[in-house]
Amino acid sequence: xxxxxxxxxxxxxxxxxxxxxxxxxxxxxxxxxxxxxxxxxxxxxxxxxxxxxxxxxxxxxxxxxxxxxxxxxxxxxxxxxxxxxxxxxxxxxxxxxxxxxxxxxxxxxxxxxxxxxxxxxxxxxxxxxxxxxxxxxxxxxxxxxxxxxxxxxxxxxxxxxxxxxxxxxxxxxxxxxxxxxxxxxxxxxxxxxxxxxxxxxxxxxxxxxxxxxxxxxxxxxxxxxxxxxxxxxxxxxxxxxxxxxxxxxxxxxxxxxxxxxxxxxxxxxxxxxxxxxxxxxxxxxxxxxxxxxxxxxxxxxxxxxx
Amino acid sequence: xxxxxxxxxxxxxxxxxxxxxxxxxxxxxxxxxxxxxxxxxxxxxxxxxxxxxxxxxxxxxxxxxxxxxxxxxxxxxxxxxxxxxxxxxxxxxxxxxxxxxxxxxxxxxxxxxxxxxxxxxxxxxxxxxxxxxxxxxxxxxxxxxxxxxxxxxxxxxxxxxxxxxxxxxxxxxxxxxxxxxxxxxxxxxxxxxxxxxxxxxxxxxxxxxxxxxxxxxxxxxxxxxxxxxxxxxxxxxxxxxxxxxxxxxxxxxxxxxxxxxxxxxxxxxxxxxxxxxxxxxxxxxxxxxxxxxxx
Numbered sequence: 001x002x003x004x005x006x007x008x009x010x011x012x013x014x015x016x017x018x019x020x021x022x023x024x025x026x027x028x029x030x031x032x033x034x035x036x037x038x039x040x041x042x043x044x045x046x047x048x049x050x051x052x053x054x055x056x057x058x059x060x061x062x063x064x065x066x067x068x069x070x071x072x073x074x075x076x077x078x079x080x081x082x083x084x085x086x087x088x089x090x091x092x093x094x095x096x097x098x099x100x101x102x103x104x105x106x107x108x109x110x111x112x113x114x115x116x117x118x119x120x121x122x123x124x125x126x127x128x129x130x131x132x133x134x135x136x137x138x139x140x141x142x143x144x145x146x147x148x149x150x151x152x153x154x155x156x157x158x159x160x161x162x163x164x165x166x167x168x169x170x171x172x173x174x175x176x177x178x179x180x181x182x183x184x185x186x187x188x189x190x191x192x193x194x195x196x197x198x199x200x201x202x203x204x205x206x207x208x209x210x211x212x213x214x215x216x217x218x219x220x221x222x223x224x225x226x227x228x229x230x231x232x233x234x235x236x237x238x239x240x241x242x243x244x245x246x247x248x249x250x251x252x253x254x255x256x257x258x259x260x261x262x263x264x265x266x267x268x269x270x271x272x273x274x275x276x277x278x279x280x281x282x283x284x285x286x287x288x289x290x291x292x293x294x295x296x297x298x299x300x301x302x303x304x305x306x
Numbered sequence: 307x308x309x310x311x312x313x314x315x316x317x318x319x320x321x322x323x324x325x326x327x328x329x330x331x332x333x334x335x336x337x338x339x340x341x342x343x344x345x346x347x348x349x350x351x352x353x354x355x356x357x358x359x360x361x362x363x364x365x366x367x368x369x370x371x372x373x374x375x376x377x378x379x380x381x382x383x384x385x386x387x388x389x390x391x392x393x394x395x396x397x398x399x400x401x402x403x404x405x406x407x408x409x410x411x412x413x414x415x416x417x418x419x420x421x422x423x424x425x426x427x428x429x430x431x432x433x434x435x436x437x438x439x440x441x442x443x444x445x446x447x448x449x450x451x452x453x454x455x456x457x458x459x460x461x462x463x464x465x466x467x468x469x470x471x472x473x474x475x476x477x478x479x480x481x482x483x484x485x486x487x488x489x490x491x492x493x494x495x496x497x498x499x500x501x502x503x504x505x506x507x508x509x510x511x512x513x514x515x516x517x518x519x520x521x522x523x524x525x526x527x528x529x530x531x532x533x534x535x536x537x538x539x540x541x542x543x544x545x546x547x548x549x550x551x552x553x554x555x556x557x558x559x560x561x562x563x564x565x566x567x568x569x570x571x572x573x574x575x576x577x578x579x580x581x582x583x584x585x586x587x588x589x590x591x592x593x594x595x596x597x598x599x600x601x
Contacts (some may be wrong), residue, residue: 015441022441022453029457138578142574143578145553240446247448251541263452263543285445
């Protein structure tokens, strides 16, 4: 067990360094003179030079990367080129917002997905099953940014029930969370359905029915528990989906998270901001994957021997 | 001598065991796949014949007709500059088609050989390739494309490259897995015993056997490419106005959500239906080519 965790941890280190390297290289491989391009055409020569020094572009590349990693470990992500405020200050405000959104999205995805999957599986090939699965298929093909706009149209513009954009109250969270959770809900629903169908056909379910248990007990107590094991895997895998979906959802709902910070950074060519935001999202993804993998190993001992 | 012996071996490496007729029979039975096929056919026709099908010019503005709702001479209404939305959607299909094809081509051209060599040779090269792929996969979903656009600059050609590069790991992993399974098969051993060189074994015996999964993956990957490019267009990082790209159209229309919802509904539906079509078609091709791959 510990050997597996240790091995998995060791494998993560090169990925972490690799991700940092990609983020580091981002600025260096901009075609042309990166400092000039970042500063903009109207910038003074002094500012361009100051930027070159600040970004370390005037030193050998190996020294630059070593310095970059050292600063990273100290939590120093540089300063915004536009506002001159340390990027960490921005992140302190933005990260909690993205975490709240992603967590709420996960809740929506899991509850909606598992419920839809069970409803479908209990009456397979019925009208309800077909309808739910068609909805799931539509959910899979729907662009996140468009479903967000459609939800705003329906619930904010036409019905006036919920605020369209911004933050400040729980009501503000509902539409972004549903938007973000929809695609993952569709995937989870399909997985739950097929897993439930498989379990419902098994012998021990027939036994449970044969001894006269109520259908609800059979489904909830016997089938669901076993059917949920592969579903948990899929839920874990959805983290990446939620993180990248958050970038788009935040843009639709003007939600002040890391994703929106990143997009704003690219539009204003504020590279330290972009680097920091990319780093935060990618590192979160790597670490979440690590945690999920380790949790599987705890839940399902077979994985350790693969 | 080697010719006569090798002929049946070549036959055994045919990717579509059972022949094209069987594949087509299987495919025809799948109703969802046929729906997908019809959607994609319509999409291809729209893309290829855009100038003939579109009722107007995609860039002609009619300022006296801005945000007009659907009418008899403008079925889907007009946008904020009075341009015909249906026309722009048809030209958008053409752009999406180009994006999908180029992105998939980049993925296949780089991903397939890398995966094949990495799987065939193993060892240090494989280790390096796999770690690079690990790093690429550490960027969830659209994030890697965003990073590439941040470096390459904003615009449609950059988006095609970015979306293409993002699809490389999928092909590499897929083909590597196939090659690992194939390289110790009897027919490969036989070809090696007959003195076939590595290049010949990979190109004539192994790669044809990976064709089925590459075709299926490419169909699904076109959908993913169109979706990602539209997302980048929506974020303002891809196609720029006045280009008739679906994501960019949504991006400029969203300000008029209250005044003219039709400007937002139409491009989104176009993206969704096209992506759905490719997904249905990809699933059906997978089932038809190899029923064992069915999920």
